[in-house]
Amino acid sequence: MTRTQSLRSSVERLNGYTLLRDPHHNKGLAFTERERDAHYLHGLLPPAVLTQELQVRKLMHNIRNYEVPLNKYVAMMELQERNERLFYRLLIDNVEELLPVVYTPTVGEACQKYGSIFKRPQGLYISLKEKGKILEVLKNWPERNIQVIVVTDGERILGLGDLGCQGMGIPVGKLALYTALGGVRPSACLPITIDVGTNNQKLLDDEFYIGLRQTRATGKEYSDLLEEFMSAVKQNYGEKVLVQFEDFANHNAFELLAKYKTSHLVFNDDIQGTASVVLAGLVASLKLLGGSLTDHTFLFFGAGEAGTGIAELIALDISSKTHIPLEEARKKIWLVDSKGLIVGSRRESLQHFKKPWAHEHEPLSTLLDAVNAIKPSILIGTSGVGQTFTKDVVEAMAAINKKPLIMALSNPTSQAECTAEQAYTWTEGHAIFSSGSPFDPYEYNGKTFIPGQANNAYVFPGLGFGLVICGAIRMHDEMLLAASEALANQVTEEHCSKGMIYPPLTNIRKISAHIAANVAAKAYELVGDAVKCMHHNMRIGGLLTSLKFNAKEILKPVRLP
Ligand SMILES: O=C([O-])CC(=O)C(=O)O
Ligand SMILES: [Mg+2]
Structure with missing residues (x-):
């Protein structure tokens, strides 16, 4: 049996107690009577059957009762680990209220205190100890069909500096937005933290610190580990996996982007994603x-x-x-x-x-x-x-x-x-x-x-989704401009009259769909241009006409042959 088959059959076998403890499939009290019959759940749940709508109301009530933002964050993370579909429902329906909880600013505080709030690993940790074995480590992750990786080395977490291995909160948070704001399947998202040590003495002295207790590896030792990581990623997931670099310190951020942009599908969110969003605001x-x-x-x-x-x-x-x-x-x-x-x-x-x-x-x-x-x-x-x-x-x-x-x-x-x-x-x-x-x-x-x-x-979930659905294997600056243009186009006269240069986040899924569509259309255009140069434009020409994108269609994945 292949690994994928064995995974699939283990999902099919999920029943009873095991099903309730599987966050990807657990629905808690929302399991219907028929589902409770079919999956041996009777007695394991109290008799009431709640709609998901009611579950959302209950959870929002609980979260609003916490006054301390970090408690709201912990409640959201626990929900993600208990009932993934409810977590995303909550986030999608209450994006303006919950974004500051699972994302900036609260995620920053969560990273600072990650050692003490850490319960279960939510992503993959690749440290210097894994040198020479990174491919094997990737294979330890339960999902095979990964489309987006967000990776940090924790050296410049937001404006908070070096948080070492505790930077994991950032890839986890960013990928939650890939699903909630962009529509990428949760199982296709992989948060990764590369631990090469930390120069944060407070963390090194903290008995609860979860990372390697050494100062940062630099130079060849650092670049060799990243090289091994990048090639293992390509070997394991293919050319179309998107790697988003996040919160690396300046020197490494620029170097990694320059080094890998010609061989991998990569972008740096802090350099390029931020730029695309700011340009959109300026144009608006x-x-x-x-x-x-x-x-x-x-x-x-x-x-x-x-x-x-x-x-x-x-x-x-x-x-x-x-x-x-x-x-x-x-x-x-x-x-x-x-x-x-x-x-x-x-x-x-x-x-x-x-x-x-x-x-x-x-x-x-x-x-x-x-x-x-x-x-x-x-x-x-x-x-x-x-x-x-x-x-x-x-x-x-x-x-x-x-x-x-x-x-x-x-x-x-x-x-x-x-x-x-x-x-x-x-x-x-x-x-x-x-x-x-x-x-x-x-x-x-x-x-x-x-x-x-x-x-x-505003941009990375739609940009990433656009890259993934069109099967791009490289990112180009024109695609950033396309993302930016799509975002700016969502700002109306009415928004401007209120002094707003960004559209409300309530509509972010629609905005992301527009961004994805524009990015994918640009990708095809670039491919078209390149192929025209090689006098092969007939096949791509057909493709282009079949890809008259609109926001709805783009939500259905499209594949290049
Ligand atoms: O995470 C955020 O809120 C934006 C960002 O990339 C950063 O500040 O590094
Ligand atoms: Mg960042």
Whole structure:
């Protein structure tokens, strides 16, 4: 018997007590009388039969009764481990309320305390101890048909720094959104944490720490382990498995993406997913600000993965729409890092991913000086450091612009560059504000402002789903632009009139379907282009005409022959 057959027959045999303890199939009190007959469940459940709707109401009531967000998180994780379909029903039906529980900001706190709340492993741990055996470790995972892997090495968890092996909360949370927001089957999702040690001394000293008790492996030892991992993934799951890199530290994030983007289907959510979402918000904001992106000047605070990733996608978009060279487009975009404005005189000492942003200007050491000198219309925080958009900085933005666009993207909420309240009050209600972690609507002078959540969660589930259903084997920047365009198209005049530059998250599944459709259509277009070049366009031409996507059709998986 093959492994798949034996797994299938073990599912078929699930009955009685075992069935109730299998989170993928357990329905708890929602098992009907017929199901209770067929699966030997009588007596194992109390007599009442509840509808799933009633179960949702009960669970939401329980969760709302917890005041501490971490308790809500634990309750949700326990539900996921007990009754998966109810967990997703809850999340899908209450996305605005539960996203902050299973995702940022609460997931950040959960990772910080993962050692003490850890009950059952929810993903695969690959540590230096598994060196040479990674393929075998992958085979220990019970599911074979994996479509999406989210992997972290825990070195830069949100804006919270190195959380080592406890970063597992992030891939688990991201993949929950792949299902709830994007529609990927839960069994096709695999969360992975690569443990090469941690430089977080507090964790190393913590008796409950769950990871390797050593400082981080670097250099060849690190890259060899990742190389073994990436080839094992391809060998075990094929070319079409999507690997999403998440919360790696800058140096590794850029290197891994550059190294594997030509041989694997990979994308880095922090560099590329965030960029796609932010670009969508910027394009949508033009409905409020007028003009086109070329008419704006952008200033970033933070020049790491998110900052340089967003900056590059903006430049790419400007360049592709206006046909000005990329180098020219970049000149509208300025970045400030911990040493001040990135300028030509610093070029030699800059890390390679910052070099394209070293424009000619006198050196300036503070963000406030940079705002006053560059006079940006758009200020974007990607520093990972909270409260860095001070009152002076925000007031300077308001003095320069009628409607300053301010994005405080760092996560979780504690690391946001400023709060929604600060942005609105310091600009006397003139700011258009978005943040990475959610803020409640804020009332100022009798008007309610709704802050947007410029978080990559708007894009990665739809982008990933799009890549998976069209059978793509490589990710291209054009697909990021396609995802971004689809998201921006979901922002209506009505949203804009409320100051919103993102559509409400309530409609996220529909939004994801549009994104997936646009990404898949772009993938086919690119394949079409490539094949045309090789004079084989007949077969692909037929495919293209058969793929007049709409949001409903895209939910049915489509396969390239
Ligand atoms: O997880 C989030 O909320 C967004 C993200 O990727 C990060 O901050 O690293
Ligand atoms: Mg991230």
